[in-house]
Amino acid sequence: MSWKKTLFISIGILVIAIGVIALIFSTEPTAEQAGATRATPMLVDVIDVEKGDYRPTIQAMGTVRPSQEVNLSPRVSGEVESLSDAFTPGGYIEKGEQLLQIDSSDYRNTLEQRKSELRQARADLNIEMGRQDVARQDYQLFADTLSEENKSLVLREPQLESARSIVESAQAAVDQAQLDLDRTTIEAPFNAHILTRNVNVGSQVSTNETLGHLVGLDNYWIEATVPVSKLRWITIPEGNEQNGTEVRVRNRTAWPPDTYREGSLFRLIGTLEDQTRMARVLVRVPDPQAYKTDDPDVPRLMLGSFVEVHIPADELEDVVRLNRDYVRDDDTVWVMDDGELNIRDVGVVFRDARYAYIKSGLSGGDQIVTTNLSTVSDGAPLRLEGAGDTASDTSSTSQ
16 A cells, blocks of 8 residues: 555544544533522531539559468478368468368477476576575675675575576477467468468478468459549548548459449559559459358459459539540530531540540530531531521522
8 A cells, every 4th residue: 555545544534533523512512500509507416515513433454462462381390180171272261260280299298398397497496596595694604704706606696597597498498389389270360262272181391381372351452553644533542541432343254234343442552554654553342252241143353353443533523524425636526506517625624434524615505516527617507407497598590
């Protein structure tokens, strides 16, 4: 094909394309604006604001720990002769109740021997006291010729002191033997819950051996962590005060819903928690094992369990309590004011798990917008369910 023929064909295709495009534009309908446009207010829900005095609740997490704990060890050695039925893992025992008995035969024999030595020492002292009378008679014969040193020897004062010291030593030996005998009976040092027992009847025990692990039954502690910023809202006992703020303890994983135990805020620990850098407080819960109650529905606290602690904060006066979901970004609140959206900055003084407590920026009677809006701008028109439209109609002429 020659180049002339190719050129003619290309020109023809171009002319046809131009013609088609011109035909499309010449037959396109003209757009016209007709009728009127209407700016429709956004439909919202609102709640009315009320000011009042509220006591927020600080929710903290904590670990249950014993307030009293001991690894029980004997103070004398010997063979375990008997065990109390209560001295078993999971058992309960009261203060002074016998846990086990170590064979006391050797200690009884030692006590009798020491008592015999004491009697002999007292007899020797009595003999020496008789010799003192003779010594005083001798002294009266030579009183004018004796020096002070010889006077002491004539009156047998060293022999008397020696006899008295032997009696005192013998008495101390009797007391020690009696003490060792008493220690063959192992008693509970406090009202206790038995966690472990490491011996049985026939076991040979020594003074460096652990008999069992006991924890106090009267109280448990809960070591809870609280943000440092919220400490100023909590009343903690000072000095030797024992009664603190009443708190509630919940274990959502182990206890039925709405079940809780009551305790009291006890102490502030003087160091921060290593990882979270939060303050640590102690909560004291009495009768944690529900040992002293006949109510079967009272839940028991388990050592080492992770629980919720609800601590009432100090009362906040003349504040607005608002659901935290209604406090928007940068501590702002959406208020419906004369049918328009008003975005207000508010002063939040406290937040708990559910509410924000607002001191400034809101007044009684304000209507808070609770609806989440996709488009937010100050002054946007709003309306309530069932209310008439408040927006004006605007129209334009047809073109």
